[in-house]
Amino acid sequence: MKKLMIGNAAIARGAYEAGATVATAYPGTPSTEIVSNFAQYEGVYAEWSPNEKVAMEVGAGASIGGARTLVAMKHVGVNVAADPLYTFAYTGVNGGLVIVSGDDPGMHSSQNEQDNRGYGRFAKLPVLEPADSQEALDFTRMAFNLSEEYDTPVMLRVTTRLAHSQTMVEEGERTDLPLKDYEKNAAKYVMLPGHARMRHIEVEKRMLKLGEYAETTPLNSIEWGSKEVGIITSGVVYQYVKEVLPEVSVLKLGMTNPLPQNLIKSFAEQVDRLIIIEELEPVIEEQVKSWGIKVEGKELFSLLGEYSPEMIEAKLGQAKPVRSYGLDKEIPARPPLMCPGCPHRGVFHTLHKMKLAVMGDIGCYTLGALSPLDGMDACICMGASIGSAMGMEKARGEDFASKTVAVIGDSTFVHSGITALIDVVYNQGTSTVMILDNDTTAMTGHQEHPGTGMTIRQQATNKLDIEGLVKAVGVKNIRIVDPLNLVELEATLKEELNRREPSVIITKRPCVLLDKIPNTVKYYVDEELCKGCKLCLKVGCSGIYFIEEDKKAVMHASCVACGLCPQICTFDAIKKVEG
Amino acid sequence: MQSQTTDILIVGVGGQGTLLTSRIIAQVAVQLGYDVKVSEVHGMAQRGGSVVTQVRYGKKIYSPIIKKGEADVILAFEKIEAARWLDYLKADGMVIINNERVNPLPVMSGKAKYPEDIHEKVAALVEKTVVVDATDIAARCGNVKAANVVLVGILSQAIGLPVEEVEKAIRAIVPGKALEVNQEAFREGRKLLEQTV
Ligand SMILES: Cc1ncc(C[n+]2csc(CCOP(=O)(O)OP(=O)(O)O)c2C)c(N)n1
Numbered sequence: 055m056k057k058l059m060i061g062n063a064a065i066a067r068g069a070y071e072a073g074a075t076v077a078t079a080y081p082g083t084p085s086t087e088i089v090s091n092f093a094q095y096e097g098v099y100a101e102w103s104p105n106e107k108v109a110m111e112v113g114a115g116a117s118i119g120g121a122r123t124l125v126a127m128k129h130v131g132v133n134v135a136a137d138p139l140y141t142f143a144y145t146g147v148n149g150g151l152v153i154v155s156g157d158d159p160g161m162h163s164s165q166n167e168q169d170n171r172g173y174g175r176f177a178k179l180p181v182l183e184p185a186d187s188q189e190a191l192d193f194t195r196m197a198f199n200l201s202e203e204y205d206t207p208v209m210l211r212v213t214t215r216l217a218h219s220q221t222m223v224e225e226g227e228r229t230d231l232p233l234k235d236y237e238k239n240a241a242k243y244v245m246l247p248g249h250a251r252m253r254h255i256e257v258e259k260r261m262l263k264l265g266e267y268a269e270t271t272p273l274n275s276i277e278w279g280s281k282e283v284g285i286i287t288s289g290v291v292y293q294y295v296k297e298v299l300p301e302v303s304v305l306k307l308g309m310t311n312p313l314p315q316n317l318i319k320s321f322a323e324q325v326d327r328l329i330i331i332e333e334l335e336p337v338i339e340e341q342v343k344s345w346g347i348k349v350e351g352k353e354l355f356s357l358l359g360e361y362s363p364e365m366i367e368a369k370l371g372q373a374k375p376v377r378s379y380g381l382d383k384e385i386p387a388r389p390p391l392m393c394p395g396c397p398h399r400g401v402f403h404t405l406h407k408m409k410l411a412v413m414g415d416i417g418c419y420t421l422g423a424l425s426p427l428d429g430m431d432a433c434i435c436m437g438a439s440i441g442s443a444m445g446m447e448k449a450r451g452e453d454f455a456s457k458t459v460a461v462i463g464d465s466t467f468v469h470s471g472i473t474a475l476i477d478v479v480y481n482q483g484t485s486t487v488m489i490l491d492n493d494t495t496a497m498t499g500h501q502e503h504p505g506t507g508m509t510i511r512q513q514a515t516n517k518l519d520i521e522g523l524v525k526a527v528g529v530k531n532i533r534i535v536d537p538l539n540l541v542e543l544e545a546t547l548k549e550e551l552n553r554r555e556p557s558v559i560i561t562k563r564p565c566v567l568l569d570k571i572p573n574t575v576k577y578y579v580d581e582e583l584c585k586g587c588k589l590c591l592k593v594g595c596s597g598i599y600f601i602e603e604d605k606k607a608v609m610h611a612s613c614v615a616c617g618l619c620p621q622i623c624t625f626d627a628i629k630k631v632e633g
Numbered sequence: 634m635q636s637q638t639t640d641i642l643i644v645g646v647g648g649q650g651t652l653l654t655s656r657i658i659a660q661v662a663v664q665l666g667y668d669v670k671v672s673e674v675h676g677m678a679q680r681g682g683s684v685v686t687q688v689r690y691g692k693k694i695y696s697p698i699i700k701k702g703e704a705d706v707i708l709a710f711e712k713i714e715a716a717r718w719l720d721y722l723k724a725d726g727m728v729i730i731n732n733e734r735v736n737p738l739p740v741m742s743g744k745a746k747y748p749e750d751i752h753e754k755v756a757a758l759v760e761k762t763v764v765v766d767a768t769d770i771a772a773r774c775g776n777v778k779a780a781n782v783v784l785v786g787i788l789s790q791a792i793g794l795p796v797e798e799v800e801k802a803i804r805a806i807v808p809g810k811a812l813e814v815n816q817e818a819f820r821e822g823r824k825l826l827e828q829t830v
Binding site for chain 1: 646647648656659660663668669670671672673674675676677678679680681682683694695696697698700701702713714716717718719720724735736737738739740741742743744745746747748751754755758777
């Protein structure tokens with residue numbers, strides 16, 4: 055029986071059916087649900103790795119060890135995993151290995167919109183692009199076969215719209231495969247220059263063979279319609295084309311690296327006008343043009359953002375004019391924000407108040423950059439906060455460093471903050487680093503990590519002692535504070551900023567969404583005492599709001615009584631409900 | 634089975650439970666034998682941002698996202714979100730608005746005003762506008778969190794989904810202990826539209 059599944063669940067199912075027994079990942083939207091779903095199956099191993107590089111390396115080891123292995127990450131995660139990935143592309147596999155890249159055109163939840171099909175070309179990997187959940191399942195199964203047949207890791211490239219859309223899926227049976235034999239083979243797996251030179255020859259041979267495979271594989275197919283227009287497309291964009299241009303001929307590419315040169319040439323010859331529709335980079339277009347084929351692409355469609363059916367209809371179809379009510383222009387934007395009771399709010403309120411330069415990092419706390427908290431100066435990628443604070447100091451001196459903090463979440467610190475902290479100690483920086491320990495990876499939906507002491511299956515395991523780790527790195531000044539105790543937080547920050555030595559302040563309080571015990575405390579605003587000064591609104595919390603007509607603040611039903619705004623109110627107007 | 638496609642846009646604020654509503658509606662469409670696609674929002678916007686979930690069903694569905702000017706129904710969990718997405722509504726489409734206000738960040742920080750009367754403006758522009766107090770109704774049923782199922786009741790009535798099929802989907806999707814309150818909430822929602830339209 056068919057059922058609805060998001061693309062990510064279908065990928066997990068495909069890997070399971072293909073007989074995969076190991077899966078590794080570091081969470082990241084839009085890839086997170088792949089391995090969390092895989093972990094639901096019995097008799098398989100799944101882990102949250104500390105970062106994508108480790109996920110890739112554990113994956114490589116499992117593959118060399120003979121297991122079919124799934125590795126998943128978001129697009130920018132592949133940057134972190136790139137080092138092992140490129141060279142694993144040389145060694146090739148033993149058990150099949152499929153790496154899923156979750157790309158995010160439109161940056162729904164990302165800091166850039168790089169097109170990871172580029173990795174396929176750069177690292178010389180076959181790249182498959184499914185267009186719905188059924189294909190996500192089927193292509194994943196095929197990818198494992200391809201991986202073993204051509205002795206290569208295979209990239210399955212998905213986008214947010216595919217990963218998070220539910221479409222109908224028919225599940226199959228799992229093939230239980232015996233583990234492949236493991237034999238020591240240094241020439242294949244030890245990438246010394248002498249060995250690697252030999253392997254590079256294999257890589258190039260393999261790409262030629264894959265090029266031949268691409269010509270005939272059912273992954274690539276032509277749906278003939280009118281020959282006036284021929285469209286080449288892949289992934290979910292194929293669905294938009296079918297939706298708005300039902301009459302055209304379509305060459306649907308399920309495999310976008312290497313490309314089927316002859317198939318494309320013959321398609322091009324048979325249509326009057328050839329158009330390539332691909333989100334983001336002209337990956338297919340540039341290759342097709344290099345073969346001397348006349349084709350339109352990026353002159354019609356943007357390099358930016360996510361595509362939509364109406365975008366394609368507007369350029370090539372018969373778009374009806376859409377009536378606009380214009381109301382969307384009258385209403386305020388609604389960016390994401392910290393939840394009521396979020397422990398990060400206390401931190402950013404304080405940093406803003408102290409007018410510090412804040413080198414930020416990625417997580418829920420990045421929302422501290424938005425007004426009214428306005429508490430961040432820079433944020434580049436996961437782990438960048440500590441290194442960039444160190445760089446600021448080396449550029450502008452220690453006095454500037456005494457007004458600068460690095461702010462990093464617990465999961466991010468484990469992911470890629472540790473080495474930069476070692477740099478601060480080793481190269482005699484004086485940075486003040488805040489590790490915001492909320493006992494989870496909140497931004498991506500509350501995954502466990504080494505510091506939570508729980509596995510992906512919610513089983514207790516060895517817990518990383520972050521404080522002990524910081525000490526071992528050589529930091530002498532370590533302070534633990536409650537981020538919602540504003541007086542203590544500010545005093546601690548002042549002391550540590552003035553110190554001409556590295557310090558780490560660990561703020562400890564679990565993410566409010568994890569707190570299952572309902573808070574029995576409730577607050578109200580005393581109308582007599584409230585002067586309507588709006589100071590309480592400076593924390594940017596949806597748990598308190600202001601009624602303009604009455605010139606009074608009131609608590610909203612979403613308040614969880616974290617106690618932050620009562621500390622800010624200078625008139626003591628926010629009071630506990632007695633009894 | 635109808636031959637055309639039904640397009641439903643479910644909009645709200647991250648954390649309000651739009652996903653559950655879309656999953657129930659989609660499940661009903663599956664039970665009725667339709668091809669179904671649902672586009673969900675996970676990730677950053679779930680932290681209090683503006684979220685949109687799209688449900689499409691019919692004989693054969695290609696795109697998981699709805700074109701502007703094509704939605705049969707917009708179901709808004711929050712007032713200004715109805716206005717934000719209104720251009721997606723088709724000419725004779727219906728807007729169902731939960732009379733709930735959630736302040737967005739620019740309003741909190743004093744940079745913008747919350748347009749209190751926005752649902753009236755929508756009603757002035759769109760003939761088939763229904764405004765409901767789903768949160769109050771859910772509270773009367775025993776749990777404010779069941780507001781999204783009150784809205785399922787209204788929506789399913791609006792697009793003509795059979796009661797038994799929706800109840801079956803709710804049983805399949807809503808966890809055991811919350812089931813009773815949710816069934817009650819569903820029936821109340823269903824009744825509401827019978828009275829209004
Ligand atoms: C290389 C990379 N991998 C994954 C992500 C996705 N991602 C964004 S923030 C984050 C983790 C946040 O966890 P933490 O640092 O504990 O902060 P919290 O959200 O809990 O406040 C992840 C996994 C990313 N942006 N970049």
